[in-house]
Amino acid sequence: MTSLSACSVAIFGLHQPMASINQNRYPNLLPNFRNLGVMLRLLVIVIAMTFVAAALKSSNWYDMLDQWLGISTLAQPMVILSLLLLALADRWLHKLDYPLAVAVIVAGELGVASLMVIASWAVFTPGTPGLERSWFFTAVATLLVLAYFNLRSRMLSPALTEARLQALQARIRPHFLFNSINAVLSLVRSEPRRAETALEDLADLFRVLMADNRDLVPLVREVELCHQYLGLEALRLGDRLRVEWQVDGMPGGALVPPLLLQPLLENAVYHGIEPSMEPGVISIHISNDRDRVHMLLRNPFRAEGSHHAGNKMALANIRERLSLHFDAEASLQTRTSDGHYEVRITLPYVKEGK
Amino acid sequence: MSKHPQSLRVVITDDEAPARSRVKDLLEDCAGSFPIELAGEAASGRELLALLEETPADVVLLDIRMPEMDGLEVAQHLLKLPEPPSVIFTTAYNDYALKAFELHAVDYLMKPIRLRRLHDALTRVRAITPLRLDVLQQIAPDARTHLSVLERGKVVLIPVPEILYLRAELKYVTIRTAAREYLLEESLSKLEQEFSEQFVRIHRSCLVAKAQITGFEKAGGDSGESHWAVTLAGLDEKLPVSRRQQHIVKELGRNQL
Numbered sequence: 001m002t003s004l005s006a007c008s009v010a011i012f013g014l015h016q017p018m019a020s021i022n023q024n025r026y027p028n029l030l031p032n033f034r035n036l037g038v039m040l041r042l043l044v045i046v047i048a049m050t051f052v053a054a055a056l057k058s059s060n061w062y063d064m065l066d067q068w069l070g071i072s073t074l075a076q077p078m079v080i081l082s083l084l085l086l087a088l089a090d091r092w093l094h095k096l097d098y099p100l101a102v103a104v105i106v107a108g109e110l111g112v113a114s115l116m117v118i119a120s121w122a123v124f125t126p127g128t129p130g131l132e133r134s135w136f137f138t139a140v141a142t143l144l145v146l147a148y149f150n151l152r153s154r155m156l157s158p159a160l161t162e163a164r165l166q167a168l169q170a171r172i173r174p175h176f177l178f179n180s181i182n183a184v185l186s187l188v189r190s191e192p193r194r195a196e197t198a199l200e201d202l203a204d205l206f207r208v209l210m211a212d213n214r215d216l217v218p219l220v221r222e223v224e225l226c227h228q229y230l231g232l233e234a235l236r237l238g239d240r241l242r243v244e245w246q247v248d249g250m251p252g253g254a255l256v257p258p259l260l261l262q263p264l265l266e267n268a269v270y271h272g273i274e275p276s277m278e279p280g281v282i283s284i285h286i287s288n289d290r291d292r293v294h295m296l297l298r299n300p301f302r303a304e305g306s307h308h309a310g311n312k313m314a315l316a317n318i319r320e321r322l323s324l325h326f327d328a329e330a331s332l333q334t335r336t337s338d339g340h341y342e343v344r345i346t347l348p349y350v351k352e353g354k
Numbered sequence: 355m356s357k358h359p360q361s362l363r364v365v366i367t368d369d370e371a372p373a374r375s376r377v378k379d380l381l382e383d384c385a386g387s388f389p390i391e392l393a394g395e396a397a398s399g400r401e402l403l404a405l406l407e408e409t410p411a412d413v414v415l416l417d418i419r420m421p422e423m424d425g426l427e428v429a430q431h432l433l434k435l436p437e438p439p440s441v442i443f444t445t446a447y448n449d450y451a452l453k454a455f456e457l458h459a460v461d462y463l464m465k466p467i468r469l470r471r472l473h474d475a476l477t478r479v480r481a482i483t484p485l486r487l488d489v490l491q492q493i494a495p496d497a498r499t500h501l502s503v504l505e506r507g508k509v510v511l512i513p514v515p516e517i518l519y520l521r522a523e524l525k526y527v528t529i530r531t532a533a534r535e536y537l538l539e540e541s542l543s544k545l546e547q548e549f550s551e552q553f554v555r556i557h558r559s560c561l562v563a564k565a566q567i568t569g570f571e572k573a574g575g576d577s578g579e580s581h582w583a584v585t586l587a588g589l590d591e592k593l594p595v596s597r598r599q600q601h602i603v604k605e606l607g608r609n610q611l
Contacts, residue, residue: 174446174447175419175446175447177447178447178464178465178466179370179373179446179465181466182370182372182376182446182465182466182467183370183372183373183376185376185466186373186375186376186379187372189379190375235372236371236372236373237370238370238371274419274421275421275422276422277369277397277398277421
């Protein structure tokens with residue numbers, strides 16, 4: 001265990017100068033307003049604030065309920081309208097500088113508040129609630145919500161860096177590196193051309209392994225990486241490794257966290273193929289519907305193959321990165337059934353170049 | 355080397371074909387400086403033992419990480435042979451074993467193997483002290499997947515999941531499978547330690563496989579006192595549970611039946 005992390009640290013060390021430059025990049029302090037998790041958080045925060053406001057304005061419990069209903073009559077439609085507008089303006093807002101974006105959002109919210117209040121005058125008593133009072137509450141609430149997302153993003157930003165480090169640690173199984181080099185060496189004399197290709201694939205793989213892996217990449221690139229990885233494994237495992245790709249309907253442009261599938265395939269080889277002399281099949285199925293991408297990986301499962309610590313580490317790492325990128329909208333599930341191990345991933349279909 | 359005019363017979367054991375072919379290339383390179391003969395190649399421990407029945411060898415280059423049976427276990431089975439070959443372990447990366455190898459002067463080569471290291475290892479192979487079983491047992495992290503006995507000069511492998519019970523006799527331990535019995539020269543208490551997950555002691559002299567237990571029966575003892583007996587899958591014989599081990603009836607009865 002210690003030597004494993006030592007190895008990863010050594011590799012990370014090589015990469016340090018580049019990493020430190022990238023770490024200084026200003027993190028994205030504005031949340032993705034099209035993310036379901038963000039919307040839910042927003043909704044919950046605003047409702048909580050209406051409770052607080054009601055509690056402050058009221059003298060007893062009964063009065064508080066009354067007050068809360070009053071506030072909600074205005075606040076709830078306002079939140080829903082705001083969520084809609086924010087989602088619509090999300091791309092545009094993210095292009096602005098952070099202070100400007102904050103100003104725009106506050107101004108927008110004040111506009112929404114005015115609209116709501118004036119509309120309410122038509123239904124209820126004209127003049128109450130007063131405009132100034134609503135502006136004040138709206139501005140405070142908006143700034144508080146933005147401050148929350150700002151803090152959250154700052155908190156998660158080191159977590160993302162951490163996740164990347166973990167990605168490195170979870171990724172490089174020293175066995176794979178040395179066995180692959182060994183396999184390439186065996187080809188150098190007999191099949192120099194295959195040896196060349198294998199070394200090129202190994203270089204590509206390690207380029208990705210050592211890159212700054214915070215940004216999403218197109219699915220097609222991750223799949224190509226997986227092909228290269230499996231090609232290297234096939235070199236040494238020969239007939240024992242069989243791969244079935246069912247990716248014809250795959251949305252190649254969908255954005256996914258880098259190294260989403262490769263570590264899972266590494267696990268599949270390590271736990272499903274290597275422990276047996278018999279050939280085994282790893283199958284990869286990727287498809288999508290309108291707004292979600294589905295992935296299903298299957299490999300033979302052998303109860304006696306007992307190296308589960310590594311497996312859990314990779315899964316936890318991928319889960320964490322999925323939730324950092326997609327919050328509650330992505331999921332990773334595993335199950336074992338009739339001699340097979342399955343990993344099922346669902347994530348939002350985020351298109352490239354949006 | 356001049357004391358051994360005949361060439362060194364080497365067997366390569368590795369589950370990965372490219373790894374074997376790499377060692378083969380290197381052995382050919384070595385053959386220039388001293389006589390080496392490639393006695394054979396095996397892709398698993400089982401293949402190696404089968405190969406050694408027909409083809410005697412002086413040295414086995416043995417990969418540690420292999421399916422079915424790892425190299426450390428294979429080496430233990432090899433020691434059952436009347437004239438076991440020397441073993442040089444090969445490994446791509448192995449954090450747990452290497453320190454132990456150093457400690458006990460067990461010879462090993464890191465993959466990718468360098469010609470010079472292989473050459474040196476083969477040159478001194480006849481001089482080094484042979485492997486010791488207790489050392490191997492100490493190094494091996496897991497329980498063996500097979501037990502082995504020597505019968506008519508051949509090492510017979512008995513998969514542990516096929517074993518119904520192990521019973522200590524005078525000098526031996528009897529291994530009982532559904533098919534037959536084998537005699538094993540090992541101590542029952544060591545076996546109990548090694549296989550504590552799969553086997554349970556029901557008597558001073560008997561370990562039964564937990565997975566093979568089909569039930570417990572109350573049987574009348576000679577002294578009129580009743581005691582429990584274990585019934586095992588596919589076996590008519592009932593094995594008595596000693597008074598001291600009665601508690602296992604409750605423990606296993608609850609979990610399994």
